[in-house]
Amino acid sequence: MDSILNTLSSIPWWGWVLIVLLLVAIRDIFIQKQHTISHNYPLIGHLRYMLEKIGPELRQYLVANNREELPFNRIERGWIYASAKKENNYEGFGTDRNIYEHQHIFINNAMMPFKVDANHPNTIDKTFLPCAKVMGLHHKRKKPYRPASIINVSAMSFGSLSAKAVESLNKGVALANAYHNTGEGGLSPYHSFGGDVIFHFGTGYFGVRDKHGNFSMEKMVALVEKNPFIRAIEVKLSQGAKPGKGGVLPGAKITKQIANIRGVEIGKDVLSPPNHSAFSNVSEMVNFIEEIAEATGLPVGIKAAIGKLDQWEELADIMLKTNKGPDFITVDGGEGGTGAAPPSFADHVSLPWVYGFSDLYRLFKNKGLTERIVFIGSGKLGFPAKAAMAFAMGVDCINVAREAMMSIGCIQAQVCHTNRCPSGVATQSKWLQSGIDTTLKSVRLAQYFKTFRKELIEITHAAGYEHPCQFKMNDIEMNVDDHNLSKELNKTYMYEKVLVPFTGMQDLKDCVYLGGKHNA
Numbered sequence: 001m002d003s004i005l006n007t008l009s010s011i012p013w014w015g016w017v018l019i020v021l022l023l024v025a026i027r028d029i030f031i032q033k034q035h036t037i038s039h040n041y042p043l044i045g046h047l048r049y050m051l052e053k054i055g056p057e058l059r060q061y062l063v064a065n066n067r068e069e070l071p072f073n074r075i076e077r078g079w080i081y082a083s084a085k086k087e088n089n090y091e092g093f094g095t096d097r098n099i100y101e102h103q104h105i106f107i108n109n110a111m112m113p114f115k116v117d118a119n120h121p122n123t124i125d126k127t128f129l130p131c132a133k134v135m136g137l138h139h140k141r142k143k144p145y146r147p148a149s150i151i152n153v154s155a156m157s158f159g160s161l162s163a164k165a166v167e168s169l170n171k172g173v174a175l176a177n178a179y180h181n182t183g184e185g186g187l188s189p190y191h192s193f194g195g196d197v198i199f200h201f202g203t204g205y206f207g208v209r210d211k212h213g214n215f216s217m218e219k220m221v222a223l224v225e226k227n228p229f230i231r232a233i234e235v236k237l238s239q240g241a242k243p244g245k246g247g248v249l250p251g252a253k254i255t256k257q258i259a260n261i262r263g264v265e266i267g268k269d270v271l272s273p274p275n276h277s278a279f280s281n282v283s284e285m286v287n288f289i290e291e292i293a294e295a296t297g298l299p300v301g302i303k304a305a306i307g308k309l310d311q312w313e314e315l316a317d318i319m320l321k322t323n324k325g326p327d328f329i330t331v332d333g334g335e336g337g338t339g340a341a342p343p344s345f346a347d348h349v350s351l352p353w354v355y356g357f358s359d360l361y362r363l364f365k366n367k368g369l370t371e372r373i374v375f376i377g378s379g380k381l382g383f384p385a386k387a388a389m390a391f392a393m394g395v396d397c398i399n400v401a402r403e404a405m406m407s408i409g410c411i412q413a414q415v416c417h418t419n420r421c422p423s424g425v426a427t428q429s430k431w432l433q434s435g436i437d438t439t440l441k442s443v444r445l446a447q448y449f450k451t452f453r454k455e456l457i458e459i460t461h462a463a464g465y466e467h468p469c470q471f472k473m474n475d476i477e478m479n480v481d482d483h484n485l486s487k488e489l490n491k492t493y494m495y496e497k498v499l500v501p502f503t504g505m506q507d508l509k510d511c512v513y514l515g516g517k518h519n520a
């Protein structure tokens with residue numbers, strides 16, 4: 001025994017290195033069967049796998065230029081990070097963008113900007129920017145709701161996001177007078193830190209399902225009564241990253257807490273089918289919406305990504321005929337994010353936001369229905385100039401998901417589906433999320449929202465308006481090709497927006513339905 005130990009201890013350190021390399025080479029050639037490259041090029045072959053693994057990080061930090069990356073390039077991320085930290089988010093020396101490039105947006109400024117007088121709400125608060133429409137007013141719901149911020153947190157569930165992330169977002173929306181959409185995973189304790197909440201559910205009916213997995217009105221009513229901060233309800237039909245795709249929540253991920261919140265059994269796989277069991281056609285969906293609105297008193301809306309228009313046409317006809325239907329419609333773009341989706345869906349199914357929204361808005365406009373609907377847009381719209389374009393096209397509010405995640409520390413590692421999110425935002429790992437300080441991060445979200453609103457107000461004033469709802473299609477131009485082909489939006493998308501009845505920011509401030517803490 002002693003002689004073996006003596007022989008081993010006499011081997012120099014480089015001898016050990018050689019032994020390890022030899023063992024790895026033996027494994028590569030004779031034992032492992034998965035990797036042909038490692039078999040054919042033992043040892044060296046590993047370099048290829050290592051570089052493939054760290055390639056995205058190398059490109060993100062060292063190689064990619066400022067405007068190159070997707071979904072969000074370095075300039076966009078930098079603007080969100082700086083705004084969230086209240087750092088200098090300006091750029092010097094002029095734009096570094098090629099402003100002649102295809103799809104570049106131009107906002108037509110007025111000769112003289114809108115004049116803000118001394119008593120104007122925006123002189124008092126430069127970030128005050130509520131929605132110009134009230135959800136549920138047209139359909140005479142018992143509790144109409146005017147979102148107090150035109151930028152809000154889009155649907156992302158507790159489950160896809162960590163508890164600490166959801167808590168930061170909820171505390172943040174409370175500070176910014178915005179709302180927080182729960183996403184499909186039910187209402188968790190982390191959604192209860194004071195922000196307005198839009199309760200969202202999909203085909204899994206998490207949080208409002210009976211023991212067979214069907215929608216339970218009893219549970220819905222109880223949930224709303226117990227949590228008066230729920231201001232509206234959103235029925236998810238589809239989302240841009242994976243329209244029409246169901247999902248499975250693996251039993252292994254269903255902890256006691258998640259089982260309680262979602263109303264499912266611990267440890268058992270749960271299916272979210274592609275279709276709703278509560279309705280199977282458009283008129284049944286309208287009845288379903290009306291029943292929920294009647295039972296809860298809240299405005300009820302739908303969220304969808306847009307593709308074919310025939311069923312939307314049917315919906316519009318039913319709304320016209322019956323004076324019933326959704327109080328708001330959230331249109332998600334095909335470029336929208338997700339916790340996890342197959343690339344074939346994320347890349348190809350459903351239209352990008354500008355195409356989908358313009359198709360839908362034109363349809364509702366032709367039926368004369370736009371005034372009764374609050375239009376919400378989501379799909380990389382969390383930047384003031386993009387938002388100005390969206391308002392010109394007809395949106396009344398913006399929802400942001402990934403931009404909100406970035407404001408609380410997400411680094412776009414794009415590993416939400418692996419449970420290994422390095423920033424702790426999209427993981428259930430206790431260790432990875434333990435670095436999130438929810439008080440600090442909530443201030444960051446609020447600061448991002450406030451900076452966003454302030455810049456959007458400034459752009460609006462530069463265009464001669466008081467509120468972005470006053471933007472019209474011909475206020476924005478988009479490069480379709482060279483200078484002579486740059487077209488106003490109304491010419492590209494072929495409709496005029498119906499002007500939102502707007503009587504001044506002060507009237508919005510005085511509105512009894514105004515959300516957030518303004519009337520508290």
Ligand SMILES: Cc1cc2nc3c(=O)[nH]c(=O)nc-3n(C[C@H](O)[C@H](O)[C@H](O)COP(=O)(O)O)c2cc1C
Binds near residue numbers: 333335
């Ligand atoms: C992590 C994550 C989870 C999401 N979960 C949901 C969800 O539960 N329901 C839903 O309708 N959309 C969900 N979405 C989509 C977003 O709500 C949003 O519509 C989409 O990401 C576009 O907004 P963005 O470009 O600002 O990210 C999720 C997105 C992300 C990134």
